[in-house]
Amino acid sequence: MKVTMVIPTYWGRKKSEGFRETDSIYDHPTPLDETGTLGRALESLSILKNKDFNLVILGVSTAQDIREEVESKISSIVKKSAPDAETLFFSYSHLTKVHQHLTQHNKESFIPLLQLDGYSNVRNLCLFSAHLSGSEVAVLIDDDEIFEDPLFMEKALEFIGKTHEDNHVLAVAGYYINPDGDFLINKEISPWMVHWNKIDCMNRAFKKVIRQGPRLKETPFVFGGNAVIHRDLFMKVPFDPLITRGEDIDFLINARMFGYKFFLDNQLSIKHEAPPKPHPEWRKVREDIYRFVFEKRKLETQEALPGMVKITAEDLGIYPGEFLKEDQEERIIRSNKMLAMDYSSKDDKKGVAECMKNIHLA
Template structure:
């Protein structure tokens, strides 16, 4: 399944410098700081499934900082050990893309790297151009703690569930205490604005109860999985200033697409502290919910579209889509203003009273939000249809931003060798056992291998023990001993050095060993268990042929050597067939 993970990251001028006209984001990282992105990137290492490409979608509050941001991010990405192919996409890449895309197309520009919804649309558009089957949307203030996150993200998307296609999957956030609730204190001014109480009820019903998959009325922008069919039809609404994630669930429902929440798909959310005062954050909520409500109010019957009702989104966000929303806003602002006044903060009190005016005259859209979104959706579909005529041109423009081409072989090899005492570079592909294997095949072997570290005079195994595995000597020297059946004396049979392998016969025979093998220096062994190797042999006929050919060839060579020794000596102390 072709998978792209997209992480938007937001940056500002040094020390958070902001000028009139600059874009506003919650946690834009100043260019003289590292922010939270590097923490998110490092956490990718924990993921079991790394079969995806990462897209870093980078935006800045003012385009005068684009060059500085790009330089900083390129350095950060190259210095961070990212275990997947990684593409950096900035305003420069967007300009090049649009120059080609709109060359002969008479269509309003629907792509922008400014504003949350526009950025989310690029989270869909770029993977779509790259032929993604699914896009996994993550935020830069999150950390992966579940190794199976990507496995779970892919598990249900695109499949059928009780007759419904799973077009989108919502995960959820865990806070620093590993709870799915918002970390807020319920205070008196929230009496009529029970947003967090509504969310808590919704979260308990959808996240906290079985079954694992449920249709959801909400989603989290930093934990969304979107199928190609959905990204092709449903864009984010660029008119929404906040809450674009849950608004996307509403839009999807209009077009008959299904969003399910997976209550096992969780990611740790560790945002920086909020900087804006309460009255300002509440103002953003006012604009957001009044906009959403107007979409419900303005919808008109349409043969091909689905009617949306506030009750379908209860308890959250449905309770804020109903006729009493204006009354809730008024009462809440009055209580909050009195709180500020009691604390002596007159300016905040004035701003809160101003919220009442804005809610009545500015926040309610003076146009049909429903039909406006449908018009935008038509432009979106037309644009995506138009991209088919470009062949690989648009892909090539995006791929020019590829910063990291991840070498899976080198990564797996490095991970393996980190467990040894080897300090200098060692070419595992030059070891006899591995010479015939491709890098992809070697990766399979590295994945099922274990490293055994032995000190001087430690045994790999002794006479009478059974070890059903093959050993490859990566470092050091071992001696093979066998007791003389006549005298009981322990005789040195042979020496095993770096690059050699032994114990192959245990893959075919389960017999106690008649020799002992001991380290005469510090030794690092690569061990592959019989069960693991046999699984590969069953799954991959080409690889199994190579393995069996190499083992049979080595056994033949050793048999010839042993036969020669038998012919030269009456004392059969060189019978080491059981270890080779």
């Protein structure tokens, strides 16, 4: 079985230049003048016993004017830290050639679907890379992760493409181990989060799905940086390019709508050591609002069609289901009012104004 592992890596302007409003928003892109985590991730691949796979590194920039610098930076890291596995680097110069090929063959209509901008587009290029490699399986990993389990690939491929308890397994999710050694999120819960407590919902969902047996079970959530997807699924269901973030769970929902189940393997873990997110709380909340409002609308506008399965918020468990219910608008309003009060107590007028904008998005 031919396998392609794909690792996207996100890079932004030099730290001294900061973030510009026109830049694409990612959780924690590495500044061009820093080392980042990609080299560490690549070096950790040496622990794997099974290296019988192709490795593709996708280079992503937060801004068009730094793409050449980003491509050069990533290329040097890949050359220095490339593991034993066959490794390919793919970025904007390579994507331009793909676009040119499509144009030459009168297939320009596909060009907007193949872009290195936005989480969903990047994930689709992960799948596209596996397709170009002729692989049956795509293993999606992120650059802020560290392989610690020598048998990771054996576990990743153990169920994929096979029948398990009368289910044809075409998608397997693993999970993250945080720097403290736990899969639960151990972060301080601020008072304003009482109406938007993602941390609590996620932890309750993790305890139910990850901690409890059996080893392989259907899951309502998936981590995009630890996912195994079979060709029979990724050739039929894409990541939705219209969603700005949360593309992993959105993909799960899309798959469910087309009758495909996602399973979580509670032995398939990877260490996740992400840099701190540089964006203010109001922006993080705004990105969540975009994704959850989008998802709720997607669920509400489903049509009854042959071969399609209607999915509800209740089908999506504690997380993300709790954020897709009828009280979504109320949650957004109350949480942003409380966050605005928090900003007001610090005399942060911009923070207050941005929270008010968040409320209007509801």
